[in-house]
Amino acid sequence: MDVTVIFVEPENWGNVGSIARCMKNFGFEKLMLVTHDTPNDEARTLAMHAADVLENAIRVPTLRDALAMVDTSIATTCVDGSDKNFRKVTVTPRELATVVCGKVGILIGREGTGLTNEEIASCDVILRIPTSPSYPAMNASHACCVILYEFSQIPLRRRYRSASHLEKELIMKDFFHIVENVESRDFKKEVARDVFSAIIHRSFMTGREAYTLKGILRRLRRRLEVESGPEGI
Numbered sequence: 001m002d003v004t005v006i007f008v009e010p011e012n013w014g015n016v017g018s019i020a021r022c023m024k025n026f027g028f029e030k031l032m033l034v035t036h037d038t039p040n041d042e043a044r045t046l047a048m049h050a051a052d053v054l055e056n057a058i059r060v061p062t063l064r065d066a067l068a069m070v071d072t073s074i075a076t077t078c079v080d081g082s083d084k085n086f087r088k089v090t091v092t093p094r095e096l097a098t099v100v101c102g103k104v105g106i107l108i109g110r111e112g113t114g115l116t117n118e119e120i121a122s123c124d125v126i127l128r129i130p131t132s133p134s135y136p137a138m139n140a141s142h143a144c145c146v147i148l149y150e151f152s153q154i155p156l157r158r159r160y161r162s163a164s165h166l167e168k169e170l171i172m173k174d175f176f177h178i179v180e181n182v183e184s185r186d187f188k189k190e191v192a193r194d195v196f197s198a199i200i201h202r203s204f205m206t207g208r209e210a211y212t213l214k215g216i217l218r219r220l221r222r223r224l225e226v227e228s229g230p231e232g233i
Contacts, residue, residue: 002103003151004030005144006066006073008119011111013039017046017054018141019108024050025145026152031057032066032105063107063119070105071165072204075115075123076143078136089198090128093150099204102162106147108140124168124201163210168200171210174217181224 005023010016016039020031031053033039039054047054060066067073080090107123109115114137120126129146131138138146172193179192205213 001101001151002030003028003148004032004070004103004105005108005148006032006034006063006070006105007108007140008034008063008066008115009110010035010140012140013037013043014046015111015140016057017043017048017050019144020047020050020053020057022141022145022148023053026148028148028152029053029056032069033057033059034061034063034066035059036061063122066105066107067122069103071103071162072100072125072201073105073107073123074100074125074127075107075120076109076127076129076147077114077120078128078131078138080128089202090126091202092130093127093147096125096127097150097154100151101204102164106144108144111140161207163205163207167207167210167214168205171214171217172197172200174214174221177221178217178224181221181228 005019005028007016007019010033016033020043023029023031029052036059038059039057043054044051060069074096077090106127107115107119109119127147129138129143175196176193179189179196183189183192
């Protein structure tokens, strides 16, 4: 498992240093900062013996740039989802650590406001630490420590390649074409697309599984094209 901690627009450089220290504690070294600024003395002081993590941190101007460097993106939030809002279904760090693999990016949001709804929607998985309902929001560095602790405790012995972001996108593209052909109601099409996307992004499928699923969907799509004509799909 190749983990990158992605801190989005940090507002307190002390937290950046604390996150670097936390990463070093649990054996993670890749830090990415979505910011135009550079770490200051406060960050270096709080990083302590994790100065190398801080100094080697990659800075990118936008979240899109950061997400392009990972196969699976994990948004963090203190708001839980529900059956009525499947776009916000969350998993815990412990649940996620048992299945995640490949190039993974863990997004830590701004200290004051966290990640925006749009930023969360752009990620593959939504993670929530089960905190007390009376005060669910955690400090950014504290939340990072909890997540990385869980990830460090479950050694994943995966010898297979995980599906890439591109492979998942191609699978969904074929599925969306099929939905257009078999469903006439626009609201049902949207629900089907959203549900399937959520399932694919949370599945952590292997490259081989992605190849097989895409092959089946592609054959189904071609069969529908023959039956209804290219203009029907």
